[in-house]
Amino acid sequence: MNVGGFATGPHPELELSAYVDGELAGEALARIEAHVLACDACRASVDDLRAVTTTARALVDARPATDLWPGIARRIGAVPPLEFPQHARRQAPAVMRIRRAGWRISLSWPQLLAAAACVAVLSGGAVWWGLTSQSATIREAGGLGGSVQATAADYEIQRYDSAVADLQAVLDHNHDRLDPETVRTVESNLAIIDAAIAQARRALLADPSNPYLNGHLADQMKRKIRVLQQTADAVTADYTGPS
Amino acid sequence: MEHSRPGVTPPSVPESARSRGGDARDVALAAAGDADAFRRLYEAQVGRIHSLARRMLGYDLADEATQDVFVRAWQKLGTFRGESAFGTWLFRLAVNLMLTRRAQLAVKRGREVVDDELLGLQPDRSRPETLGMDFETAIGRLPEGARQVFVLHDIEGYTHEEIARALGVTAGTSKAQLHRARLLLRRVLGKG
Numbered sequence: 001m002n003v004g005g006f007a008t009g010p011h012p013e014l015e016l017s018a019y020v021d022g023e024l025a026g027e028a029l030a031r032i033e034a035h036v037l038a039c040d041a042c043r044a045s046v047d048d049l050r051a052v053t054t055t056a057r058a059l060v061d062a063r064p065a066t067d068l069w070p071g072i073a074r075r076i077g078a079v080p081p082l083e084f085p086q087h088a089r090r091q092a093p094a095v096m097r098i099r100r101a102g103w104r105i106s107l108s109w110p111q112l113l114a115a116a117a118c119v120a121v122l123s124g125g126a127v128w129w130g131l132t133s134q135s136a137t138i139r140e141a142g143g144l145g146g147s148v149q150a151t152a153a154d155y156e157i158q159r160y161d162s163a164v165a166d167l168q169a170v171l172d173h174n175h176d177r178l179d180p181e182t183v184r185t186v187e188s189n190l191a192i193i194d195a196a197i198a199q200a201r202r203a204l205l206a207d208p209s210n211p212y213l214n215g216h217l218a219d220q221m222k223r224k225i226r227v228l229q230q231t232a233d234a235v236t237a238d239y240t241g242p243s
Numbered sequence: 244m245e246h247s248r249p250g251v252t253p254p255s256v257p258e259s260a261r262s263r264g265g266d267a268r269d270v271a272l273a274a275a276g277d278a279d280a281f282r283r284l285y286e287a288q289v290g291r292i293h294s295l296a297r298r299m300l301g302y303d304l305a306d307e308a309t310q311d312v313f314v315r316a317w318q319k320l321g322t323f324r325g326e327s328a329f330g331t332w333l334f335r336l337a338v339n340l341m342l343t344r345r346a347q348l349a350v351k352r353g354r355e356v357v358d359d360e361l362l363g364l365q366p367d368r369s370r371p372e373t374l375g376m377d378f379e380t381a382i383g384r385l386p387e388g389a390r391q392v393f394v395l396h397d398i399e400g401y402t403h404e405e406i407a408r409a410l411g412v413t414a415g416t417s418k419a420q421l422h423r424a425r426l427l428l429r430r431v432l433g434k435g
Contacts, residue, residue, distance in 0.1 A: 013422070014418060014419060014422050016422070017418065017421055017422040017425060018418065048425075048429040048432070049425050049429065051429065051432050052397070052425045052428050052429050052432060053397050053425070055378055055428075055432060056378075056393070056397035056398050057397070057398070059294075059378070059379065059398060061290040061291045061293075061294040062290060062293070062294055062297075063289055063290040063293060064289065064293045064305065064306055064309060066306065068289065068293075068306055068309055068310050068313075069282060069285060069286075071310050072285065072310050072313045072314055072317075073278065073282070075310065075314045076278065076281070076314055076317045076318075078278030078281070078282075
């Protein structure tokens with residue numbers, strides 16, 4: 001029954017979607033059709049629902065804003081080794097290992113801790129390194145004597161410096177492969193990290209045996225390696241030559 | 244099947260005979276470890292997969308989920324027997340992976356979006372070109388259940404029975420969620 005464009009009885013809310021989708025048949029279809037014909041509100045709802053479904057079907061697939069292939073290539077091991085600058089190969093081949101998925105600087109946290117401690121020593125810190133017997137690196141090495149410890153730590157700081165230099169050289173060599181925005185971001189992050197390293201070193205001058213400061217310095221050094229490594233990875237992943 | 248979820252068989256992806264032939268060659272090459280061939284498959288499918296991810300999981304997770312899909316596809320290429328088009332197989336894998344991700348997310352955030360948020364997405368009628376974007380954004384803000392059903396039914400063409408199996412709900416629940424989603428989205432179109 002229709003009174004001035006309004007059908008009597010409850011509005012068939014849920015069934016309107018089924019009606020729009022053509023899922024109704026028989027008696028149910030006849031009932032809803034009759035209601036929609038008689039009910040202005042439900043007729044408007046049907047029009048709205050059809051507009052939504054039409055819009056949904058018309059949506060266009062879009063590619064991602066950034067190229068996701070480099071990340072995929074890295075994860076499936078499809079990235080070839082990066083071309084190294086000659087001087088980087090000469091400087092410290094021992095700290096690099098080339099593998100199919102790219103290349104990695106392999107400095108562990110204990111090694112960086114040792115390097116950080118060495119920084120403290122080289123920064124004019126007292127004889128903490130030589131006096132302590134608690135260094136993780138040294139424990140791993142089997143309790144070496146103080147002078148040998150200093151030598152080992154000195155070796156680690158050399159490895160760290162070499163690693164940073166190598167990564168920096170790779171980035172410099174492949175500078176044009178990175179977009180300027182990425183370069184700016186990396187440089188900004190490195191500046192922050194370098195400031196933190198400098199700050200930690202200054203603090204260690206006053207308190208060279210402070211375990212927190214040594215750990216913090218090692219963290220910052222590792223952070224710097226990580227930023228450089230990730231950037232080198234990005235350069236590597238952009239490589240599109242044969243794998 | 245990708246995981247223990249019943250899974251769904253998506254509508255076939257329309258693909259020309261030429262693209263099917265090219266896909267078949269590239270699939271064979273990729274299955275043998277040819278990353279260049281796999282990249283060609285990626286280039287052909289990434290738009291569809293990323294759009295699915297964006298709509299089902301949101302912008303924030305779409306990139307990561309898309310990469311996960313292709314990495315998983317690379318790992319499982321050996322199981323692709325060519326009974327369907329590669330695009331159809333990949334899409335099924337993507338849907339199942341995203342449903343799993345969605346279930347994990349639902350536990351984490353238990354997110355519900357109130358209608359007022361959708362009201363805030365009323366399109367700028369003076370700029371018709373923004374309408375599609377507003378609609379996509381609004382889809383992303385639907386309540387989880389309504390969003391999954393809407394994407395799978397109204398955009399991807401799944402039936403309520405298929406959706407019910409995939410989501411572990413009844414067909415009636417799927418219908419109710421779809422209607423809810425449509426009612427919310429019609430406001431974005433300036434209706435309702």
